[in-house]
Amino acid sequence: MIELAVPPASSHLRRARHWLRDQLNRDARADRTHIEAVQTVANELLAATLEARVGRPVTLSVELFARLTSVRVRCPGDVDLRDEPFGMRENVLQGLAFAWGKRIYADGSVDLWAEVARPVAAQVWRD
Numbered sequence: 001m002i003e004l005a006v007p008p009a010s011s012h013l014r015r016a017r018h019w020l021r022d023q024l025n026r027d028a029r030a031d032r033t034h035i036e037a038v039q040t041v042a043n044e045l046l047a048a049t050l051e052a053r054v055g056r057p058v059t060l061s062v063e064l065f066a067r068l069t070s071v072r073v074r075c076p077g078d079v080d081l082r083d084e085p086f087g088m089r090e091n092v093l094q095g096l097a098f099a100w101g102k103r104i105y106a107d108g109s110v111d112l113w114a115e116v117a118r119p120v121a122a123q124v125w126r127d
Contacts, residue, residue, distance in 0.1 A: 052079040
């Protein structure tokens with residue numbers, strides 16, 4: 001699992017994307033296209049926390065599984081994933097993740113999450 005605390009400042013988004021890319025490049029299971037998709041999804045989730053003006057660091061977690069990569073951003077307070085009026089964030093998430101949303105906990109903290117499908121290598125069957 002990859003985990004990083006991200007301070008609530010736009011200048012840290014770029015650093016988080018680069019750090020995430022470097023960590024994912026170390027894993028032979030992730031190809032360049034998948035790494036770019038995961039980076040973009042993580043950026044969208046982190047950007048939502050900035051727009052919500054979350055005043056404390058958030059935690060970005062990324063975990064690679066056989067068929068998907070799970071991206072989570074743990075926030076100390078509520079964050080809305082909807083970005084009105086155009087819904088660009090939703091369009092990006094829909095294009096790159098097969099599922100996404102938010103989970104609210106009893107203490108008021110929130111997990112923003114997205115699941116990015118991993119490409120499956122084609123197998124050639126021979127008779």
